[in-house]
Amino acid sequence: MSSGRELLRNYEYLLERLYQKVPPKSGSAEYKIPDPEIIRIGNQTIIRNFREISQKLKRDPQLVARFLQKELAAAGSYDPGSGQLVLNIRVSRRVVNQFLQLFLRQYVRCPTCGSIDTRLRREGKAWILVCEACGAEQPVKAF
Ligand SMILES: [Zn+2]
Incomplete structure (x- = not known):
């Protein structure tokens, strides 16, 4: 019988599983993005503190703007002077927040x-x- 070898294999398997289960360092810590300050005018949504949000995400506002425009399938323009993003769509703060969190998970946080x-x-x-x-x-x- 090869029970000895099998035991060793099981041991190695368990060890491997154990290493995989070690939780990532500080991975669960919640990172705070500023709440988007939203103004809706007609069919437009203005995110007033967009520059501040992008700085917190450590990414170029133009890049974050492009991401939101793609996800919302809407045109928009970022104004570097005022730091505001104008989106040609009506969206709630909750939806904007969801996409910012998604951006954080996919393009900022180390997996x-x-x-x-x-x-x-x-x-x-x-x-x-x-x-x-x-x-x-x-x-x-x-x-
Ligand atoms: Zn890392």
Whole structure:
């Protein structure tokens, strides 16, 4: 009988499982993005503190704006002077918030260690999320 070998295999398997189960460092800590200050005029939505939000997300406001426009399938324009984003669609603060959280999860937070000390590196058409804290590199969907 090869029960000895089998036991060893099981042990290795358990060890592997154990390592996979170690929770990522500080990954569960909630990162606060400022609440979007929203004004709706006609069919437009203005996010007044958009620059501040983008700074908190550590990304170029133009990039965050492009993400929102894509997700909401709406045109829009960011005004660097005022720091406001105008979207040509009526959306609630809750919806804006949801997409900002999505952006944070996909393009800011390191999936390995949970740090937001990251940057996006572009290699041709590919985008890579690079973590300054743990060094992990994660390909992300370009848009
Ligand atoms: Zn990391």
